[in-house]
Amino acid sequence: MDIFSFVNFFLLPGVVQGSIYALGAIGITLIYAIMRYGHFAHGDLATFGAFTALFVAGLLGLSPYAALPVAVVVAALLAIAIDWLFYAHLRRMPKIITTIASFGVALMLRSVVQIIWGVDTTSYTRGISRPENWFGIRVKPHELVTLLVVIGLVIALHLFLTRNKWGKAMRAMSDNPDLALLSGIDNNKVIAMTWVIAGGLCAASGFFLGLNTELRSLMGWNILLPTFAAAILGGVGRIEGAIVGGLVVGVTEELSVLVIPSEYKMLSSFAILLVVLLLRPTGLFRGKIL
Amino acid sequence: MSALLKMKSIRAGYGEADILYDVSMEVAEGEIVAIVGPNGAGKSTAMKSIFGLLNIRSGTITVGGRDITGWSPNRIVNAGVCYVPQVQNIFGEMTVHENFEMGAFLRKGDFSASLDRVYALFPDLKAKRKTIAGSLSGGQRQMVAMGRALMLDPKVLLLDEPTAGLSPKYMEQIFKICRDVRAAGVAILLVEQHAKQALAFSDRGYVLAAGRNRHEGSGPALLADRHIAEMFLGG
Ligand SMILES: Nc1ncnc2c1ncn2[C@@H]1O[C@H](COP(=O)(O)OP(=O)(O)OP(=O)(O)O)[C@@H](O)[C@H]1O
Ligand SMILES: [Mg+2]
Numbered sequence: 197m198d199i200f201s202f203v204n205f206f207l208l209p210g211v212v213q214g215s216i217y218a219l220g221a222i223g224i225t226l227i228y229a230i231m232r233y234g235h236f237a238h239g240d241l242a243t244f245g246a247f248t249a250l251f252v253a254g255l256l257g258l259s260p261y262a263a264l265p266v267a268v269v270v271a272a273l274l275a276i277a278i279d280w281l282f283y284a285h286l287r288r289m290p291k292i293i294t295t296i297a298s299f300g301v302a303l304m305l306r307s308v309v310q311i312i313w314g315v316d317t318t319s320y321t322r323g324i325s326r327p328e329n330w331f332g333i334r335v336k337p338h339e340l341v342t343l344l345v346v347i348g349l350v351i352a353l354h355l356f357l358t359r360n361k362w363g364k365a366m367r368a369m370s371d372n373p374d375l376a377l378l379s380g381i382d383n384n385k386v387i388a389m390t391w392v393i394a395g396g397l398c399a400a401s402g403f404f405l406g407l408n409t410e411l412r413s414l415m416g417w418n419i420l421l422p423t424f425a426a427a428i429l430g431g432v433g434r435i436e437g438a439i440v441g442g443l444v445v446g447v448t449e450e451l452s453v454l455v456i457p458s459e460y461k462m463l464s465s466f467a468i469l470l471v472v473l474l475l476r477p478t479g480l481f482r483g484k485i486l
Numbered sequence: 487m488s489a490l491l492k493m494k495s496i497r498a499g500y501g502e503a504d505i506l507y508d509v510s511m512e513v514a515e516g517e518i519v520a521i522v523g524p525n526g527a528g529k530s531t532a533m534k535s536i537f538g539l540l541n542i543r544s545g546t547i548t549v550g551g552r553d554i555t556g557w558s559p560n561r562i563v564n565a566g567v568c569y570v571p572q573v574q575n576i577f578g579e580m581t582v583h584e585n586f587e588m589g590a591f592l593r594k595g596d597f598s599a600s601l602d603r604v605y606a607l608f609p610d611l612k613a614k615r616k617t618i619a620g621s622l623s624g625g626q627r628q629m630v631a632m633g634r635a636l637m638l639d640p641k642v643l644l645l646d647e648p649t650a651g652l653s654p655k656y657m658e659q660i661f662k663i664c665r666d667v668r669a670a671g672v673a674i675l676l677v678e679q680h681a682k683q684a685l686a687f688s689d690r691g692y693v694l695a696a697g698r699n700r701h702e703g704s705g706p707a708l709l710a711d712r713h714i715a716e717m718f719l720g721g
Binding site: 364365370371374377378381382 | 560564569577578584588589591592638
């Protein structure tokens with residue numbers, strides 16, 4: 197295999213898929229850092245975001261790209277509403293209860309998507325997009341957009357967490373929740389902010405998954421395992437870990453087709469998860485233990 | 487002498503069990519007051535009860551005459567009482583400077599004057615402002631913890647065992663800083679294991695045992711009492 201086919205057929209698709217996982221994994225990791233539970237409705241929230249973008253684009257006759265910001269806002273608000281309806285009153289109980297509740301929310305979200313948009317496969321655009329050829333590296337326009345937007349979102353999040361007062365408060369609450377409370381940081385506001393960010397990123401991950409593959413009512417559920425694998429591989433609670441973890445899982449999946457049939461791609465995230473949990477449960481960046 | 491912070495007949499505990507049965511104390515403006523007593527006496531619990539971190543069954547806590555019993559921590563902080571817990575009292579993954587910024591979280595607008603004052607109290611930390619707080623030495627971490635609590639310019643500072651695990655050199659330094667803080671107009675209530683040293687430099691002290699007040703008096707008077715020294719201060 198020459199370097200160009202490695203980049204074109206394995207590395208690039210892996211990085212694109214990995215950056216989609218990273219968007220979801222950042223949300224998983226943030227929710228764990230602030231609230232200390234695994235959020236299993238994350239995949240189905242992504243599905244909801246993807247279909248919302250489809251709906252808005254169709255309704256207003258927009259390009260799907262223009263519908264993305266709307267879907268991000270809708271998913272962010274939905275995430276806050278879900279927290280308020282289903283998770284808020286469980287906050288003082290053992291965290292496993294909220295984790296199970298999030299399973300229930302996942303099923304509900306999926307049913308809502310299936311009732312509104314059906315169970316058939318669909319896509320944002322018809323026809324096949326041709327890759328641009330840059331000195332032998334072939335990139336499709338939507339792949340390029342995916343990478344640029346993900347990079348933009350990650351930079352924006354980084355600036356928020358390191359420069360903004362509320363972003364720092366979020367890190368403080370993740371670091372030491374009791375001391376955050378004693379410093380006068382309003383936990384409920386930080387929690388709401390966490391849902392806005394996680395919900396928005398979630399919609400973006402669903403959108404880009406739909407853009408690079410297709411839209412199905414199970415699309416988000418199916419990326420839940422690699423998304424969790426990415427968050428755990430990076431170290432739960434570590435944003436930079438979620439990004440690196442996402443990329444590693446994405447590239448590993450693509451490379452795995454060299455040794456296993458491509459229907460079993462998903463096995464590679466399962467294998468990564470298993471190895472990390474057995475050998476280094478705190479992940480690459482020394483996160484918290486799930 | 488008017489009481490700035492006053493706990494009156496506090497009965498409190500975690501969950502169902504009571505730990506404090508009847509604890510009363512007060513701190514007046516400009517005072518350093520020490521709480522001493524054996525391990526498990528309820529000293530930390532008494533401080534936590536001021537901050538509403540556990541269930542108060544009866545009794546009242548007032549600040550400057552205003553009843554703050556049952557208030558949320560962020561209202562209490564706003565009322566001028568700041569607290570440095572015994573353990574986990576810094577944001578270990580954030581820089582020294584960010585720790586201080588979080589201390590000033592409730593401040594609207596510019597807080598550079600408080601920041602300057604905190605760095606003046608802890609000059610060693612000025613060079614470490616970009617250092618991750620968790621990587622500092624124990625003594626320096628304690629200073630970060632105190633600095634964070636001072637960022638809101640409190641009227642009363644609660645310190646739970648600020649010298650635990652520190653070398654004698656650092657202990658002296660922390661005590662000196664306490665006096666500087668008091669000189670700047672902040673009253674201090676502190677829990678100390680180094681009971682003799684603490685009483686020697688405090689204005690008054692309380693001896694707590696098994697969730698009740700046992701003795702109280704001026705620092706020197708408690709130290710001079712042979713009975714108390716034998717029972718509670720290690721001879
Ligand atoms: N979070 C908690 N939940 C239940 N019981 C607790 C809790 N924290 C402390 N206790 C109990 O309350 C009692 C008093 O503890 P406290 O920490 O107030 O003692 P202390 O005087 O500060 O002791 P030390 O000198 O060891 O710090 C102890 O019996 C302890 O086991
Ligand atoms: Mg204690």
